[in-house]
Amino acid sequence: MGTTQLDTVPEPKYWHLKTVLSEALDSEFSVGEILPNERDLAARFGVARATLRQALEQLELEGRLQRRRGVGTTVAPPRMGVAVASERHTWPGAAGDAWQPADCVTAAPPSTVARVLESDPEDQVHVVRRSRVTHGQPVAAELVYIPASSVPDLSGIDAPSGTARARAVLRELARLDLEGEDRAVELGSARADDAKELDRLPGAPVLVVTTRYFAEGRTAAVSVATYRADTCRLTFGDSGGVEIHHDPERRAS
Amino acid sequence: MGTTQLDTVPEPKYWHLKTVLSEALDSEFSVGEILPNERDLAARFGVARATLRQALEQLELEGRLQRRRGVGTTVAPPRMGVAVASERHTWPGAAGDAWQPADCVTAAPPSTVARVLESDPEDQVHVVRRSRVTHGQPVAAELVYIPASSVPDLSGIDAPSGTARARAVLRELARLDLEGEDRAVELGSARADDAKELDRLPGAPVLVVTTRYFAEGRTAAVSVATYRADTCRLTFGDSGGVEIHHDPERRAS
DNA sequence: GAGTGGTCTAGACCACATA
DNA sequence: ATGTGGTCTAGACCACTCA
16 A cells, blocks of 8 residues: 555666666776776675676676776776778778788688678688777777679789788779778677687677678678777768867867 | 697587577578577576576677567567668758657757767757657667757747657758768667667667767757667668669669 | 686576467 | 566686786
């Protein structure tokens, strides 16, 4: 009878915990600071460690925390803006892009890539591996799939693999007239190899950016780039993550 | 001595489980089919339910599965391509956009929004709520923050709130000359209100798209759109998720 | 070797949908 | 009423980092 209806929707403990921790992070901690370990935190809040971990996982997903096995849990800096595309379309490897070619092999593409390349899944393509580092931190790993038909004249290149070959293949690709680009972003989880390169555990959340490059009336190349979802904010457009100050009066010393 | 080094890195059970399930989904299940319940599956694979759930969670994150409390786990259809931006810049609410205005209130924006609006966090702004439905399914919820200075002449509008007011405010905003746009995409987790609108549980993974609209040399409006990360693939560029067929010969029958 | 986060277990109860 | 997924517990052991 007298039960006031305050508990209409009993909030899960981990959700409430997340809110409390989130506010504590704002007010009582600064970037880089180390939190108490999970067992202590769980005891302090009077919950099981698994419940506490559920809250921490969400905060890590949101880029508020960084957890490293054997080390501890630290307060993460704000996500960095990473420019993914500007108004100008350019080939991968164009002057001044943020990627560093690592390797190039010849292999059959995954079926999903073969489909957008409109090629036979059996046909081998060039696969250029590149990585992207920002502020001394690895933020993305990329595979560029290039059909042989897009780089017809590879006669001058003798390196069978390695960064030299990667550079050469991209240079050859750039001889085509780029007619357009097309991008898609979706959530994924890091494969074991990507995870290693991104310094995360396998299964870590990543933002997968798939880019199609059009030339000669067809899809001339496809890139699949895997960004760390915890540390990156992908930016599109000319201002690319840089703060804009239209009003000169606000640019005070 | 005789120990062959096969177990260099003992793969976690849930990871192996995820791989096995993923392959089973490809070969033995079709879209919409219901999987056995978690207790049965766990027993079948000889693991605890929590471990099985860890694998299912990853598969759901990747958009392979859909789980609903009280119902069961089903095989998800491929993610739908959702056009987020095209080469042409347009104001929110422009003719033919995919959003449906729901409401409009006046409130102080969150501090993060106030910062990009370069406004005082205390200043109230118009907040238009919109939702986006594709293939009969809610895919995104959006809040558009519009400073009063961007819609100076609201004299003709008497509706204090509701969809009528939302439409009117957007119409007024569109009188400004749009000079540019700026987008950022990052991973987030659904707030309680968004989760409800997206038919998900709070904390569900979402892709947050923040758009700045520039006019009159400043940021005239900011939109924060929250897309379901499990079902959506965000597309950028003119082809917006639609398959392109450059070669007329392939447009058979 | 001590301390951290990561994995795993075997239970229990709850909220929700459906019949 | 039954069955589903969601939450929670109290342990255990493992992999990793670092002093």
